[in-house]
Amino acid sequence: xxxxxxxxxxxxxxxxxxxxxxxxxxxxxxxxxxxxxxxxxxxxxxxxxxxxxxxxxxxxxxxxxxxxxxxxxxxxxxxxxxxxxxxxxxxxxxxxxxxxxxxxxxxxxxxxxxx
Amino acid sequence: xxxxxxxxxxxxxxxxxxxxxxxxxxxxxxxxxxxxxxxxxxxxxxxxxxxxxxxxxxxxxxxxxxxxxxxxxxxxxxxxxxxxxxxxxxxxxxxxxxxxxxxxxxxxxxxx
Numbered sequence: 427x428x429x430x431x432x433x434x435x436x437x438x439x440x441x442x443x444x445x446x447x448x449x450x451x452x453x454x455x456x457x458x459x460x461x462x463x464x465x466x467x468x469x470x471x472x473x474x475x476x477x478x479x480x481x482x483x484x485x486x487x488x489x490x491x492x493x494x495x496x497x498x499x500x501x502x503x504x505x506x507x508x509x510x511x512x513x514x515x516x517x518x519x520x521x522x523x524x525x526x527x528x529x530x531x532x533x534x535x536x537x538x539x540x541x
Numbered sequence: 542x543x544x545x546x547x548x549x550x551x552x553x554x555x556x557x558x559x560x561x562x563x564x565x566x567x568x569x570x571x572x573x574x575x576x577x578x579x580x581x582x583x584x585x586x587x588x589x590x591x592x593x594x595x596x597x598x599x600x601x602x603x604x605x606x607x608x609x610x611x612x613x614x615x616x617x618x619x620x621x622x623x624x625x626x627x628x629x630x631x632x633x634x635x636x637x638x639x640x641x642x643x644x645x646x647x648x649x650x651x652x653x
Contacts, residue, residue, distance in 0.1 A: 471641070534582075
């Protein structure tokens, strides 16, 4: 199993500002992902965080808005840039030990409110 | 992408079995059937997965139809802690459909 620590757990931010969310895992993992869960909705994959290279973004998400870093095999950050109230969501980090592995582990999420 | 269809909500009584259905008529031969659940104010957690045969673990059982076009997650004795949104997801970890794509899931309410 993996223990995932996400920081901050929640924040209230002013529109136009940026917030960086951290995801720390207690062991080295192959794959790290970032998801968004808008109020009352299901999870949507934002991007795959690739260690040592640029993240792979899903349709509808761009690097300028959601820059991602992954400096090593246990840590990643997601920045929500130039925030608007529509960015108010829960952002979740997920990890897996390998593509052929069967189980994904999720952090508790970061609840972001933009005012 | 292969899609799944689940009821929006289901209700159960505590200590009774719960059968959560999932239809996946366009499933491919290499798609595994995964179930995750999301408890209130938490991230999703893995429940169980299978390919063709029925599967059991400490949390639940997974019954897969012979044609694999549907499956059922079985909670043998529901507790209040099992109240959550349950997601049925098809996943081909060896192919292009390896990403976890969450649908709307089934909101399970457990009555005391």
